[in-house]
Amino acid sequence: MSAKFCFWYLLLFAFILEKSIGGTYFVFSFLLSWFSQRREGGIFKVTFFVGLLLDLFSQSSFGAHSLFFLLSFLFFSYLTQRMSLFFALLPTIFLFTGVYESYILFFQGGEIVPSFDFFQGLVGLVFGVFFFRLISFLKERIILQEPLQLQFGL
Amino acid sequence: MDKEIRSSFFFPLLLSILLLFSDRTGLLAPPRAFLERLCSPLQFALYSLGKKIKSPLGSLFRLSVLEEENRKLEEELALALSKLAELKRLKKENEVLRKQLGVFQDDNWEMIPALVLGRDRFLKINRGKRGGVREGMVVVRENVFLGRIVKVTDFASLVQLVLDPNFKILARTEKGTKGIVVGSYQSGLLLTKVLTDAPLSSGDLVYARNQEGMPPNLLLGRIKKVFGGESQLFWEAEVEPIFDFSDLEVVFIAFPK
Numbered sequence: 566m567s568a569k570f571c572f573w574y575l576l577l578f579a580f581i582l583e584k585s586i587g588g589t590y591f592v593f594s595f596l597l598s599w600f601s602q603r604r605e606g607g608i609f610k611v612t613f614f615v616g617l618l619l620d621l622f623s624q625s626s627f628g629a630h631s632l633f634f635l636l637s638f639l640f641f642s643y644l645t646q647r648m649s650l651f652f653a654l655l656p657t658i659f660l661f662t663g664v665y666e667s668y669i670l671f672f673q674g675g676e677i678v679p680s681f682d683f684f685q686g687l688v689g690l691v692f693g694v695f696f697f698r699l700i701s702f703l704k705e706r707i708i709l710q711e712p713l714q715l716q717f718g719l
Numbered sequence: 720m721d722k723e724i725r726s727s728f729f730f731p732l733l734l735s736i737l738l739l740f741s742d743r744t745g746l747l748a749p750p751r752a753f754l755e756r757l758c759s760p761l762q763f764a765l766y767s768l769g770k771k772i773k774s775p776l777g778s779l780f781r782l783s784v785l786e787e788e789n790r791k792l793e794e795e796l797a798l799a800l801s802k803l804a805e806l807k808r809l810k811k812e813n814e815v816l817r818k819q820l821g822v823f824q825d826d827n828w829e830m831i832p833a834l835v836l837g838r839d840r841f842l843k844i845n846r847g848k849r850g851g852v853r854e855g856m857v858v859v860r861e862n863v864f865l866g867r868i869v870k871v872t873d874f875a876s877l878v879q880l881v882l883d884p885n886f887k888i889l890a891r892t893e894k895g896t897k898g899i900v901v902g903s904y905q906s907g908l909l910l911t912k913v914l915t916d917a918p919l920s921s922g923d924l925v926y927a928r929n930q931e932g933m934p935p936n937l938l939l940g941r942i943k944k945v946f947g948g949e950s951q952l953f954w955e956a957e958v959e960p961i962f963d964f965s966d967l968e969v970v971f972i973a974f975p976k
Contacts, residue, residue: 581765581768581769584838585765585766585768585770585772585838588839605724606728609727612731613731613735618758621751621754621758622758622837623843624843626738626739627739627741627742627747628737628738628742632736635732638728
């Protein structure tokens with residue numbers, strides 16, 4: 566199994582979950598988990614385009630998902646200087662959930678639905694942990710230590 | 720972050736901000752409409768694939784629940800079969816009467832089908848402004864009320880489902896008991912504000928009260944459990960939706976003729 570295959574297969578899986586269950590948290594937690602393992606420039610391009618696709622799917626303003634994804638990466642990088650990767654993942658996902666949902670609610674119209682947002686945050690968290698473990702495993706066992714740009718031709 | 724990574728980070732970040740402002744001013748409406756049409760089949764394929772994956776996985780965790788459901792269904796089937804014979808007789812009678820009176824169903828409403836493209840907090844469907852859809856329109860399946868359109872773009876719309884906690888609708892039961900149905904992600908639907916002297920029992924069908932802008936006699940669900948007592952001012956009841964909302968592929972938008 567190649568790294569390229571793993572990456573796109575898992576991303577597709579995250580998209581399927583996103584479309585059938587809801588929330589952008591599957592895709593976000595996957596990208597964040599991947600970023601936690603490999604910090605090369607290519608991941609930002611992927612994140613940007615994946616964000617645009619999600620904007621299209623969820624009828625939010627173009628750039629909204631990409632912007633919040635990328636800002637979360639920045640926050641995550643800041644946190645990882647102070648704590649382990651795994652523990653940095655958790656507050657990042659919760660922060661993303663809160664900030665992103667607030668943006669959607671206040672700027673895109675809608676009202677606050679605490680039960681829904683909290684549930685979505687938890688779902689994101691569970692999948693974030695799942696993806697983090699899975700990618701760590703893949704990285705150790707399967708994926709070669711090449712830079713991401715070479716592996717994915719980005 | 721390292722310096723070289725930083726440079727490849729800020730370009731997509733700035734581009735995202737630029738896109739965000741452009742979209743909010745409406746500059747990106749034409750490419751969005753084009754992309755929406757282009758991506759509709761992909762969204763539908765992903766949504767359908769997700770349902771196929773979810774269904775066997777969900778069954779594994781719900782074996783005991785399924786067993787209980789099966790027993791209930793068997794009982795209901797036996798009851799339904801006896802009712803079916805009666806219904807057939809009534810249908811024939813009804814057809815004759817309708818012909819005589821010259822009355823047709825849905826005389827004032829046209830039901831336009833739409834494919835479900837995905838589900839988040841809202842249900843996304845593949846009909847938008849270009850298909851005549853407007854905010855506030857009612858979405859149904861058969862005679863079951865599913866929700867209302869809350870956002871419309873050229874080729875797609877978002878439906879706020881009855882399950883949404885912000886959704887409220889005036890309702891009545893088959894016995895004429897009035898109340899308000901509110902959405903709840905945890906328990907499906909809740910019938911609230913029912914006066915304690917009104918008749919209310921599990922199994923009663925709950926309908927949306929007839930209002931302007933929606934077809935009459937739309938079904939919301941069936942009462943599963945009644946809460947509250949004489950010490951309280953109002954009854955509350957858990958209402959079970961008729962359809963599994965995660966299993967919808969086609970819905971209908973009610974257009975006034």
